Amino acid sequence: MALAEYFGMQHAVLIGSATDGLTLAIHKLCADRNGAILTCGHGFVAQIMASHRIQKPVILVDCTLETGQIDTNHVEACLRKNDIACLYVASLHGIAAPLTDLRRLADQYGIPMIEDFAQSAGASCEKGLVGTYGNLSVTSIYPTKPLAGIATGGAILTNHTDHADWCRRGRFFGLDAGYANEPLVHARMSELSAGAALRGLSYFETLRYEREQLFKRYQQHLDTTFHGPRALPQDGSAYHHYIIYVKNRDNIRKQLQQKSIGTGTYFPVTLLEHQMSLGHIETFEEIPNCYFHAKHNLALPLWEGLTEAQIDYICETVLKIAEPA
Template sequence: MHNNSKIPFNDLGRGTRAIRGQLDGVIARVVSNGWFVMGPEHDALERELASYVGVKHAINVGNGTDALELALAAAGVTRGGTVVTVANAGAYTTIAARLLGAEPVYCDVDATTLLMSAATLNETLRLLPEKPHAIVVTHLYGALAPIEELVIVAREHGIRIIEDCAQSMGASESGRRGGSFADLSTTSFYPTKNLGALGDGGAVFTNDDDLADTVRRMRQYGWASKYSIEYAHGRNSRLDEIQAAILRIKLPFLDQQNEKRRVIHSAYEKTAHDGMRILNRSSESFNGHLAVIVIENRDKVRADFAAAGITTDVHYPIPDHQQKYADFMPRAMPLEVTEWAVRNILSVPLFPELSTEEVSRISRALKLV
């Protein structure tokens, strides 16, 4: 690769080409079987996902936002209720809560990790006059929030807690996968995720038989049996057979791909200096989903990277409480760290198929920040 070639932020084609033959084979298998929605591939994927995460139940759904909405509904969130979440994670929980008629209330993040912490959650709960219906913990950038501590806080207050694992599939803490700690957990299979489909998809995880049954009923119209609607918040949110078959091919490679991401991230970590902090450190609790740096002169740094042919992005530039909602005015909460962070973070390329030369170029650019 020539030194002046552009490095993309991500290149899904590279990963797809590596397993193209296997993908073609399972797609042909589904077409031959003639079962295209919630068939044998779908059911097998649910079993394999549950085993991988370390929970009793995995329930496939149409996408990650549906997973959050259905998990919140199963947790008892209804119109007029409140959901505590962070405001620096792309507004996905905000959207899911508002689809239920609930109010998202925002918790600040820890200044070191940019994740919800027990301290920030306790402060938010102290300030709220009412008891929230649920807490959603987003494992952002691929790093697990201190979920064991957060579960303790939730239990002390008698509040349901949900993990959003869309960016953290495969990350572990104390020998347990993220997604196995809370009452319910969710993920997204959007193509850019570490475990991504060739289209949309999502899943809900739980160890609770009743919660699992509720989510299964809600994802298909609220049916108790075919055509018999007996459950509230029924909808159509199903993962199709082709996407399930594709994910079954990709799941066995997830740990290996995550480790490749960690190795690349470790190279970036060596470039940290006084003017630039690498947000995370490679470990079992970080799956290398995004490589995020913390800097004060982001616009200049982005321009310098662009001049060097390196594509960057910001995850995320607008906090939830500053979005221009047409019909929602977020409650005022102290979010100083969140508002500082969204101005001072930058994501650089991190995907398993980056070449050694590309990683070296990015590392050199980081040293010059």
């Protein structure tokens, strides 16, 4: 299909949501393996919800503040000292995680890698697009994501035919020849949503280019004062979020809202701080960068249709009231 062709993969399995896709991926690759799921403490709660469903423990490592992505050095140190079932890697904010190095580590330690590229479809790192490095790679297809759709949806990419066949069964209760052999999910994408996703794919690069121009205008105004997660020079970005680190973030958000400037936070707490994490998740060493990001990250408006004048107004306002963290 078109989505698989775009990413250069053999199979794309459409699903009801990225969370459903992560549930299927973790079930397929991790359920029968001993050990914990290794992931980053900075990320969306769906990462731990999916592992919680199959009662797999999770070990969190730190991120880097330069890119906001999982820290490869911490991953390697954790792999040396812990029994790990699989490596879960999320590429966040439109930026590619260090996928080449992480794929090498997964192969070196003989574990599968799950790639979550819901926020970064269209980004690239050294050897290819995000979404092409995992044994199973999952993305969201949603109105506010780089791969846009008209409703909640997602896709699983893989080059493994047996994995793809299993996921196709898994998205419809795990039925095989009429028999449900495993307790899986009901996660099919509707034909209407699939058609909209296909249509959206034809505009994918155009919209990415529009976001790139807005992102660069923010950089011209703000990057000399504020820092935030940015793609490495050799990598390509999907320009999904423009984030800066500010002091008194929540107060700044209120002040901006009073001036008709909406903002976001991605994400306001670490994965360790969710109530559902109790007794289920632990950290490998400390994760200070994850806590710093959670406390200080501020995402400014970045969507197609914003004008240069609007970007300039946002930047002027931010420079007047915000202080870099």
